[in-house]
Amino acid sequence: MERYLLQPTKSVHIHVSHQRKKGVSTPLFMNNDEIPSVQRAIHLDIIRTDSMLNNQKANVDENLKKARRKAYSIFGSGYKGQAGLNVLSIIHLYKSYVLPVLLYGLELLLPPERIINCLEAFQIKFVKEILRLPDNTANAAVYLLSGLLPIEAQIHIQALTFLHTICSQDRNSIEWALLERQISFKSVDSSSWFIQVQHIMWKYELGTVADLADNTPKEGKMEDTCTQGGS
Template sequence: MNEATMRRVDSAMHLGIIRTNSMKQNITANIETNIKKSRRSAYALLGSGFHGDNGLDMETIIHLIKIYILPVLLYGMDLLTPRSLNLKKLEKFQRKMLKQLMSLPTNTPDPAINILTGILPAEAQIHLKVMTLFINVCTQPNESLEKQLARRQLCIKSMNSNSWFIEVKQSC
């Protein structure tokens, strides 16, 4: 532009979601960033009594986790739909954080944490967000661009495509 060369970049951020050259790198970069941000969010709340035994009561801690930490941890995951290893990273961080904040031993069974807190595993929360987004697109008027795009993707793309709509179709 104007005789100035534009440098080539490997990643860029748009609306808080990192975009890279490949989808696998997108997912990995976003998960690592989300874990860092949610860890910082938890540490920021520690000064106000957001910790186990001598802090706030469990109900308040769980409420703060649902409002301040989980949205940061799962931001953009409904669009990126992580699988296997990346999903395990999210699950591991969520379980470890919940055990620490509830002052539970590390060998506490994972289902016990979900039952005590009422917080779904990260995979279930991501699936819930994906289905909610898909339903929101499907219930729009037929003239909306989003619904037209969804119809086109579902009709034209093959089942081995990397389309988000095909991933949703396969998960149903």
């Protein structure tokens, strides 16, 4: 495989079924040794399970736990009150240390709105405490005062950035071959990652994945295109 070296001792097999009734898993072998079949595994700190929905739920729950621990380890009880840091410093620390933990890997999983709402609730509650705002403050006011983007928008930005990275690969690479196959054969209602990103591009009027692949903007210009599309 291109640039990949599989480690037999670290490799496991997860049987993914798209049907409600799970079928029989076919044994897989590597170097004449059967690969262990498991229901859950972690790769690059991203949890993998036997279904995409379980992947999304498991990773969001884990990210929330890690983000809370990170927030309390950095701020403790000193981010509120007169003895705490100023608001701009706290927002900067949140964006630099807590937010990456909260969103880790979600540009690949693209969780649905009902799962994103859990992340949104965490961010809104945290920012309200920072700004010492009442609980009934509108979310729009919270984002206007803090300068932060909603969680969904930040996931979309990361997904589009990752797509741009794939489109910038050599056309003989595995990544490019996978992109070309997915956008050629998958329908618009497919659960393929590329098709989901296509829906994101349509939402912001950014064209199609195929157009982006054929005319990939240089580094630095993609952000300008996204800004114009979202305005």
